[in-house]
Amino acid sequence: xxxxxxxxxxxxxxxxxxxxxxxxxxxxxxxxxxxxxxxxxxxxxxxxxxxxxxxxxxxxxxxxxxxxxxxxxxxxxxxxxxxxxxxxxxxxxxxxxxxxxxxxxxxxxxxxxxxxxxxxxxxxxxxxxxxxxxxxxxxxxxxxxxxxxxxxxxxxxxxxxxxxxxxxxxxxxxxxxxxxxxxxxxxxxxxxxxxxxxxxxxxxxxxxxxxxxxxxxxxxxxxxxxxxxxxxxxxxxxxxxxxxxxxxxxxxxxxxxxxxxxxxxxxxxxxxxxxxxxxxxxxxxxxxxxxxxxxxxxxxxxxxxxxxxxxxxxxxxxxxxxxxxxxxxxxxxxxxxxxxxxxxxxxxxxxxxxxxxxxxxxxxxxxxxxxxxxxxxxxxxxxxxxxxxxxxxxxxxxxxxxxxxxxxxxxxxxxxxxxxxxxxxxxxxxxxxxxxxxxxxxxxxxxxxxxxxxxxxxxxxxxxxxxxxxxxxxxxxxxxxxxxxxxxxxxxxxxxxxxxxxxxxxxxxxxxx
Ligand code: ADP
Numbered sequence: 001x002x003x004x005x006x007x008x009x010x011x012x013x014x015x016x017x018x019x020x021x022x023x024x025x026x027x028x029x030x031x032x033x034x035x036x037x038x039x040x041x042x043x044x045x046x047x048x049x050x051x052x053x054x055x056x057x058x059x060x061x062x063x064x065x066x067x068x069x070x071x072x073x074x075x076x077x078x079x080x081x082x083x084x085x086x087x088x089x090x091x092x093x094x095x096x097x098x099x100x101x102x103x104x105x106x107x108x109x110x111x112x113x114x115x116x117x118x119x120x121x122x123x124x125x126x127x128x129x130x131x132x133x134x135x136x137x138x139x140x141x142x143x144x145x146x147x148x149x150x151x152x153x154x155x156x157x158x159x160x161x162x163x164x165x166x167x168x169x170x171x172x173x174x175x176x177x178x179x180x181x182x183x184x185x186x187x188x189x190x191x192x193x194x195x196x197x198x199x200x201x202x203x204x205x206x207x208x209x210x211x212x213x214x215x216x217x218x219x220x221x222x223x224x225x226x227x228x229x230x231x232x233x234x235x236x237x238x239x240x241x242x243x244x245x246x247x248x249x250x251x252x253x254x255x256x257x258x259x260x261x262x263x264x265x266x267x268x269x270x271x272x273x274x275x276x277x278x279x280x281x282x283x284x285x286x287x288x289x290x291x292x293x294x295x296x297x298x299x300x301x302x303x304x305x306x307x308x309x310x311x312x313x314x315x316x317x318x319x320x321x322x323x324x325x326x327x328x329x330x331x332x333x334x335x336x337x338x339x340x341x342x343x344x345x346x347x348x349x350x351x352x353x354x355x356x357x358x359x360x361x362x363x364x365x366x367x368x369x370x371x372x373x374x375x376x377x378x379x380x381x382x383x384x385x386x387x388x389x390x391x392x393x394x395x396x397x398x399x400x401x402x403x404x405x406x407x408x409x410x411x412x413x414x415x416x417x418x419x420x421x422x423x424x425x426x427x428x429x430x431x432x433x434x435x436x437x438x439x440x441x442x443x444x445x446x447x448x449x450x451x452x453x454x455x456x457x458x459x460x461x462x463x464x465x466x467x468x469x470x471x472x473x474x475x476x477x478x479x480x481x482x483x484x485x486x487x488x489x490x491x492x493x494x495x496x497x498x499x500x501x502x503x504x505x506x507x508x509x510x511x512x513x
Pocket of ligand 1: 414415416442451455471473474478
């Protein structure tokens with residue numbers, strides 16, 4: 001017989017014992033047993049006994065495999081053990097009475113014989129009759145059905161377990177709900193997605209756990225739940241995109257696929273819902289749109305200026321004095337520099353994204369590097385003053401000089417850009433243990449608290465009017481942070497809105513490596 005779980009085996013044994021009790025009494029026997037055929041071991045296993053001691057079972061077991069099965073399939077399924085197994089000692093019942101008359105019937109399910117039921121009578125008793133054979137046949141049938149039910153229950157339990165472990169192991173969030181939209185299944189991917197434990201979710205209304213909204217932010221659960229949609233009786237699946245609320249309050253963009261089970265009249269009994277997290281896709285899509293809009297704007301302005309000045313200065317009827325011509329040429333040059341800087345940043349960002357960044361490290365003297373770039377920035381502004389102070393005997397760092405320059409150019413450039421009224425830009429270099437700590441502080445517009453968390457993300461720009469007036473694509477800090485981290489360091493930002501900002505770059509000193 002197919003293996004059953006321990007509990008099912010106990011239940012089946014109890015049912016068979018009850019059937020056997022009734023059977024023995026109905027055919028006025030003294031003892032009996034039900035044995036099931038064990039296909040894998042190719043032998044009978046006794047599952048239920050009535051008034052048979054351990055010793056008797058020992059005597060009966062050899063008979064079970066040889067004589068009794070033959071008797072079960074014969075038309076005259078009743079006989080005397082003393083005739084069937086000549087020479088073998090007759091068995092005693094559990095109450096010590098010698099047994100001889102026996103009746104045996106197969107437990108038949110369809111065409112398959114799945115076991116035997118047999119009843120014994122005391123030795124001096126008469127042989128069983130055909131009527132008793134018919135009575136026992138009814139009990140044999142009951143027992144066969146009980147065994148078959150247990151097998152089916154076992155198969156079902158196995159199948160259920162298989163499906164459950166498949167759902168549990170799925171990388172996609174899977175949740176099932178009943179007709180009242182109470183959660184009846186919640187896999188571990190769902191726990192990860194929502195930040196809620198399974199035991200928190202089970203039994204709760206779906207709305208209280210997920211708070212589903214459609215892609216326009218309208219709550220779905222009250223009126224638009226696919227379980228409630230009119231005319232949806234024949235629909236077995238339904239797809240929808242929306243957001244769910246995680247336990248920490250985050251909205252997560254998901255694609256949902258509902259699969260319904262329905263009653264014969266079509267009303268939904270339950271639904272299994274797959275949740276596919278598409279937040280990354282949505283984020284990439286948003287980035288793409290922001291990037292294209294920003295890029296368009298950032299390219300358009302310098303190109304218009306270059307084109308405007310070039311065509312004006314190039315007019316054959318134009319008579320420009322040297323001052324006007326030089327100013328025009330200077331603007332063209334500045335705008336070309338701006339474009340080249342933009343292209344350079346885009347290239348660095350794309351190399352960072354693709355992991356194709358190459359570092360050529362050497363000993364870099366930070367005070368000299370900062371001095372050089374401050375001299376360059378000094379020529380570009382009249383309204384900012386620079387103050388550079390480094391600890392004496394500043395040790396070198398092991399770094400790619402071009403990338404480290406890019407890191408500080410971005411920060412000093414920002415200090416100027418975001419201080420439109422001018423002011424002091426202070427650059428301090430300190431040695432702290434085995435670290436170089438460079439601070440760039442300005443007296444500019446500062447950064448509102450709401451922007452602080454996203455400063456270093458790619459294409460992230462401040463959301464204030466004063467930032468919008470400044471040209472930029474939101475890559476400078478992203479690149480600077482990457483370069484610092486790729487050198488084993490980090491960046492930090494501090495600011496008081498309206499009162500300037502301070503960026504700190506911490507890099508390991510060469511001897512610490
Ligand atoms: P971009 O300057 O092109 O916008 P960045 O990545 O360099 O890109 O900076 C991201 C955002 O951080 C800026 O849009 C701005 O809001 C803010 N920011 C950076 N540096 C400063 C600064 N020194 N003062 C004020 N805001 C700053």
